[in-house]
Amino acid sequence: MKKIYTLLLLISTLSFISPQALHAVERRGNPIMRVLVLDNRDSISLAVKGSYKIYSMPSEKLLTGGYILHTKVGISKQGIMFGSRELKFSKIRITVPRGGLIYLDGRSFRGTIDIIKKDNTKLSVINRIALEEYLYGVLYNEVSHRWPIEALKAQAITARTFALYQARQNKLQDYDLTNDIYSQVYSGATSERWSTTRAVKLTLGKVLTYKGDIFPTYYHATCGGKTEDATNLWNIDIQPLKGSECGFCKESPHYEWARNIPLSDIEKKLCDSGYKIGKIKSVAVMARNKSGRVDKIEIRDDSDVSCMLTGKDFRNMMGPNDLRSTNFEPSINNGKLTMSGIGWGHGVGMCQWGAKGMAGKGKNVEEILKIYYPGSEITTIDKIANKL
Ligand SMILES: [Zn+2]
Numbered sequence: 217m218k219k220i221y222t223l224l225l226l227i228s229t230l231s232f233i234s235p236q237a238l239h240a241v242e243r244r245g246n247p248i249m250r251v252l253v254l255d256n257r258d259s260i261s262l263a264v265k266g267s268y269k270i271y272s273m274p275s276e277k278l279l280t281g282g283y284i285l286h287t288k289v290g291i292s293k294q295g296i297m298f299g300s301r302e303l304k305f306s307k308i309r310i311t312v313p314r315g316g317l318i319y320l321d322g323r324s325f326r327g328t329i330d331i332i333k334k335d336n337t338k339l340s341v342i343n344r345i346a347l348e349e350y351l352y353g354v355l356y357n358e359v360s361h362r363w364p365i366e367a368l369k370a371q372a373i374t375a376r377t378f379a380l381y382q383a384r385q386n387k388l389q390d391y392d393l394t395n396d397i398y399s400q401v402y403s404g405a406t407s408e409r410w411s412t413t414r415a416v417k418l419t420l421g422k423v424l425t426y427k428g429d430i431f432p433t434y435y436h437a438t439c440g441g442k443t444e445d446a447t448n449l450w451n452i453d454i455q456p457l458k459g460s461e462c463g464f465c466k467e468s469p470h471y472e473w474a475r476n477i478p479l480s481d482i483e484k485k486l487c488d489s490g491y492k493i494g495k496i497k498s499v500a501v502m503a504r505n506k507s508g509r510v511d512k513i514e515i516r517d518d519s520d521v522s523c524m525l526t527g528k529d530f531r532n533m534m535g536p537n538d539l540r541s542t543n544f545e546p547s548i549n550n551g552k553l554t555m556s557g558i559g560w561g562h563g564v565g566m567c568q569w570g571a572k573g574m575a576g577k578g579k580n581v582e583e584i585l586k587i588y589y590p591g592s593e594i595t596t597i598d599k600i601a602n603k604l
Contacts, residue, residue, distance in 0.1 A: 245421045245597045247604065248327075249350045249379055250391040251402055254320060254341040259290040260331065263319035264312055270298070273307040273330065289331055289339065296333055306333040317405055325404035326353075332390075342391050343404065348416060350402065351375055355412035357401035358435075359568055364575035367568075368415030370584040373594065374433040374566050375400055376416075377423040380597070381432045384604055397536070419581070421596045424589055426456050429603055433589065436561025437568050438468040440543055442507040443588060444563030449528055456589035457564055459507055464573030470560035471569075473540050476552045485533050486515065491523045499546040499553055509542040509563060536561075565589060 254260060262285065269281035280298075287299040295304040310318055310329045317324040320341060327345030334340050345353075351372060355361070359371050382399060383392040393399040424433050431454055434446065439462045446457035465471060479496045486493050494517040502524065503511040510527035525533070527542035544557030566588035574584045582594065597604075 245601070246346045246348050247380070247383065248344050249347055249383055249393060251343045251345065251350065251393045251395055251399075252340060252391045253325065253343045253395050253402070253404065254339070256334075257339045257341070259288050260339060260341060261319075261321050262287055262289050262310070262329075262331075264310070264316070265319075266312060266316050268316075268318075269311050270303075271309045271311070272303070272305040273309050275305075276309075279303060279305075279308065291333055291337065291339060296331060296339070307331070320404075323404050323406045347376065347379060348420065350379060351416045352408045352413045353404045353406075354379075354400050354402045355415060356407040356409045357403055359412075359572070361409035361411045363572045365411065365415060365418070366579065366581050366584060367571040367575035368412055369419050369581040370566065370571045370575075371435070371568065372412075372415045372419045373422050373424055373581065373585065374435050376419070376421075376597075377425075377430050377433040378435075380423060380604060381430050384430075421598065422594055423597055423600065424456075424585060424592045425595050425600060426454055426589075426592045428600070430600060431456060431592075434562065434565035435568060435588075436559075436563055436565065438465045438470040438541075438558075438560045439563050439567035439570060440465065440471060440541065440557075440559025442563075443565065443567055444507050444509060445505065446564045448505050448507075448509070448511065449562055449564060455591035458590070459564075460587060460590055462567045462570040462587070464570035464577070465559075465567050467573060468560075468569035470540060472556075472558050473560070474554060474556045475538055475540075476549075476554050477534070477538065478552050479548070480551075482515075482534075482553055486523070489533050491515075491525075493517045493521055493523055494519055496548070496553075499548060501546065507543070507563065510544065513546070 264285040267283045268285050270279045271277060272279055290297040292302045295302060295306060296308055308331050312318055318329045325343050326349045327343055330342040332340050354375050355371055378400060379393060386392045395402040423430055442461055443459045445459040446452045483496055496515060497518045498516045500514050501510050502514050505511045512524055512526060513530050514522055514524050516522040531539045531542050539555060541557050541559040543559050544555045547554050571584045
């Protein structure tokens with residue numbers, strides 16, 4: 217028994233990823249992503265169900281290690297409290313053997329975990345994880361694992377390309393991606409499913425390029441008929457993001473929606489956003505862009521003072537879940553603003569429900585991506601590695 221234990225310990229020691237190896241590209245084609253998974257925390261519950269090692273960073277000094285861990289991590293004056301032990305460092309790295317999991321507040325993560333004391337008051341946590349494993353933890357959050365495999369493959373390629381693009385943009389920042397809707401929703405190994413992992417594996421290393429380089433492969437839940445030209449939202453003017461006809465997302469539960477918001481709530485939101493406006497009298501769409509989405513909206517009060525917002529700013533102010541898209545018609549009824557709209561999301565790039573609709577009609581991943589990113593090509597990471 218002792219022999220087996222020693223052997224197991226030796227194997228697990230051998231397969232530990234060295235902290236140095238986690239600095240940059242783990243191996244060609246599967247770079248490490250740095251994902252912010254927890255932020256502004258006073259304490260974190262941390263657990264490992266196998267062997268682990270803890271290093272100080274950036275000095276990479278081995279501080280401690282062992283087998284089975286369940287502790288609270290907090291803040292001390294001079295560093296980080298690790299259970300009852302004070303580690304006098306502001307950044308520590310927890311590593312486990314390849315394939316092992318680290319639990320943070322009950323959610324499991326592959327790769328390694330950096331706990332950082334920020335501005336001396338709060339903790340943030342960055343999960344360093346190989347791109348392909350990161351994608352295992354993204355897909356289930358973005359689409360249903362019950363969708364047809366060709367739609368899941370399209371999601372895997374767009375999510376892979378999007379992550380690589382973000383990593384290149386954020387090279388000099390502390391992390392590449394957040395784990396929320398502002399990057400891609402990621403919740404670690406907890407959200408892995410057989411079919412979504414299969415879609416990642418079937419598209420291993422595949423990315424979308426335009427003119428030989430990756431681009432931000434935006435996607436959204438439901439376009440409602442036409443996807444949006446990215447120039448209406450951001451400073452990106454390339455053929456694959458100029459918008460296209462969809463017509464495949466009618467079955468989406470988000471195709472049509474309506475919201476009623478009390479005018480007093482909107483008055484407060486306007487005031488909080490710096491607009492000087494009294495009791496709202498009218499809300500009118502002044503301009504729509506080519507896809508039918510609101511470009512300019514005018515809000516007027518009972519003293520005839522008005523303010524003009526872009527559709528994008530209005531949606532941000534209202535909250536992207538309340539105002540599901542900028543493709544809506546406003547009307548005032550009984551002290552409330554009724555917004556009747558179609559689609560969910562910014563509308564740029566792939567319409568996820570449209571991809572599902574296409575896959576359901578027998579279209580393959582190439583055909584799906586051609587519709588939503590016209591002019592783009594599917595290639596592999598190794599072909600563009602020198603640009604990352
Ligand atoms: Zn659509």
